[in-house]
Amino acid sequence: MTALYLTLLIPMCSSILLGIFGNRSWAAKFNLLATVAAFASSVWLALNVLNHGSLGGYTGQFRVDSFNVYLIALTAFVGATTAFFSLPYMAQEEANGRLSPGRMRLYHASYQGFLFTMQLAMSTNNLGVLWVAMEGATLATVLLVSLYRTPEAVEAAWKYFIVCGVGIALALFGTVLLYFAAAQVIPDPENALLWTVLSAHASSLQPAVMAIAFVFLLVGYGTKVGLVPMHTWLPDAHSEGPTPMSAVLSGLLLNVALYAIIRVKIITDAALASGTLHSPHMAGNLMMGFGIVSFTVAGLFLHRQRDIKRLFSYSSIEHMGLMTFAFGLGGPLATFGGLLHMTVHSLTKSAIFITVGHATHIAKTQSIDNIRGLIKTQPAVGWGLAIGTVAIAGFPPFGVFTSEFLLLSATMKSYPWLTVPLLTGLAVAFAGLFRHLHPMVYGDVPEGQQKVEANMFPVVVQLLLVLWLGIAIPGFLSHWFDQATFLITGSHLL
Template sequence: MSLAPDATVVLLAVPLAASALLAVLPSYRLSAALNVAAAFAAFLAAASLFVAAPRPNAYIVIDDLNVVFIVLNTFVGFTASVFSATYIAHEIDTGRLGATHLRFYHAMYQFLLFAMNLALIANNIGLMWVAIELATLTTVLMVGIYRTQAAIEAAWKYFILGSVGIALALFGTILIYMAAQPVVGEGVPAMLWTTLIEHAPQFDETLLDLAFVFLLLGYGTKVGLAPLHAWLPDAHAEGPTPISAVLSGLLLNVALYAVLRFKLLLDGNARALAPGPLMVTLGLVSTVFAAFMLYRRRDVKRMFAYSSIEHMGIIVFAFGVGGPLANFAGLLHMAMHSLTKSAIFYAVGQIAQVKGTQQIAEIRGLTVSHPLLGWSLVFGVFAIVGLPPMGVFMSEFLIVSSAFERAPWLALTLAAGVLLALGALVLRMQGMAFGAPVGPTAPAKASALPMLSHFALVLIAGVWLPPPLVAWFQHVAQLLR
């Protein structure tokens, strides 16, 4: 009997049930253990989808494209839950969070995983929109969990800008339904991916073009593309560090997945607008803009938030260029960025706890006072800027190479943005990692295992990729056109 239908139930039911239970559990140890166990169960269920996938129905679809996102989503969700178990313990010990906050945090964490999983496996474009909206509202609440003035302001900013983005995405979704209705009829069939992609060549190209503009702007807000990015640095700076890792490593990918799904609809209609140039433009603007903004950051979490904007720009640029090589590189870069950036936030979260600050100027000499954190920060920066032999280097090299074949000037602009970002991050890293130590020297208490496991995977991927993974990515790259 196939395990895949049960796997989709686990992906949704386990985090949802865990969320309800964690809302009432008073014990920190028990709730932390349950949070980790539920996240691990979801990861195992996602991994089983590589072996057997259920047939699509009116609610759920599992295909080669979303399995990549689901497995990555659940893996980082699991490691972030392990990191949370010890990170949140320190926040409780220092009085930043209380018992009520603890129950709220764990319940919302599992509900966020449920919403993201639902968005990735939903066959109905309306259901996907609802799931992404639920994920947005959940993260808004978690960003403001510390109840400081800055945290509440960041949460409100995220809520307002996120609401604008999701409203634009809703309008685009309605336009897609209007384009499909004359062809496939009214009701649910006109909202199913499996039906839409089959009949895409028959849709009204004008409605498809207009819909994609709204969808790219709407979901692009969630991706963090400039100039729609303003919520992202504040949310990272003021929210709990595990949520920063989830935002950069997961939620941005979920919104990107939605964009790619709708891109497939336009690609399937020969008369429709080519989505590539729009994606290339937004991706390039985001990359170059974020690279310049990195030089002016004073908060370490805010700095790495702009790094996420830069890398999401690179990924969107790759998918905009299109073709087997660029799409393969975009998928690889998405995976490498998720693993690397979440690991960096694991390190930064511990650094902020032991130093009592997120200000770059007040963090010095980490390799002397906290060798593991200091050298992990050095490794993380080298990895995220794309120095060899890291996995990000391989993906960025492939993206620039594929772009040179089609548009050399665009490739040069992208390479310039990548080099600018490299200079900014290495410059900031030197001061924090080396020199005479400044500030407290108490040891870090959060677990380093999630961070080290991510860094190990990124290093291995830069040297060797398993042939089955390469074949899978190549197949998905062909699907994306």
């Protein structure tokens, strides 16, 4: 249990400390140190879970099982690598005069606060606290989006605040309805929002209430996942905020929101299984619908982007749509693919955003039309962007290919006709990414384009991990994936 408390307490205390001392010269190093320490304790936590199975702590208020343990470790890992990137990157932003020391304090405190809310959202067993943590994540990041205080940044932050605020409020209404349904069958109301208690009593929850509750929860948390049509905040927030934040938003926040949806889907499925009022697959069908619409629309939008960060944020929407579709499809094969996709997308996308951050420093702009000849100017950044994009587009031997392949096979089995829009969508997205990528990495070098001090270490590590996951999934991870698949679908894949 100590490991879990450490994983939560380190970012929480660092956030408070950096809120006070964040403008000192050592703040950025302390930020990195805190994320590394949090990562170390999350690895310790993962080892505990590996050796002893699921953990629950503080009278059942926390729970770490095979579904969230690897997500907790992944969050801490991406948090640490991004902090490693952010150290020189933000220093350069400060040197360029875009940020004052006061803003750096806000940045560091928000960064740690965001990581804390993410870890809390995943490790809590209480669906109410999960909501509080998700809203906390919005509050922690909203001032980061407007960090540069340009009119566009303020606009993006306002949109982010309002759209996500309304979305998350709908999720709270869903949580209230869930509690309403639970309070009728669970004797102790204080425990009625604990996920373990809910899933034990799930089959006796009123299907009529659960169906309405799930719709609200899906729309609410779906806003944070970036599902179309609630996605409008996402490209704006990603393009106007500082790049390290784009990396953690895309890599972590979207995953955690999807995680929340899956947790409630498990309960809803069990509640509706016996019901005659709604189809037992109502939750899954809704997710499939939202998923495929997001996937298709985002793939088309890739083609008309002019801002490199908007481009890759649409790619995030596309992949989140694909995962939502996978979990909606259900069945062990699709679910396993979805779990793997969550991991590899998170690693790949945060690596891409780190590279994009360097690319925008080289070209001194985010406009795709003006980013040219990256490979000639700085091969590490150019190749990093090219390889990252190849990986995210789903080419073998990277992990994204594996998970998409699993998903396609599962679709072929249960809904063969849906493989057509899926394959078309993948091709459209591939074309959308590469038509922009090609001139950016190969084109003619503009005059006076200089190398920048780039920190490609996190990118190399993350892309190597994605490559590894594409070739062979390590035993402990596939064990967790399989356990989680069992938790979600009720049957094992392996």
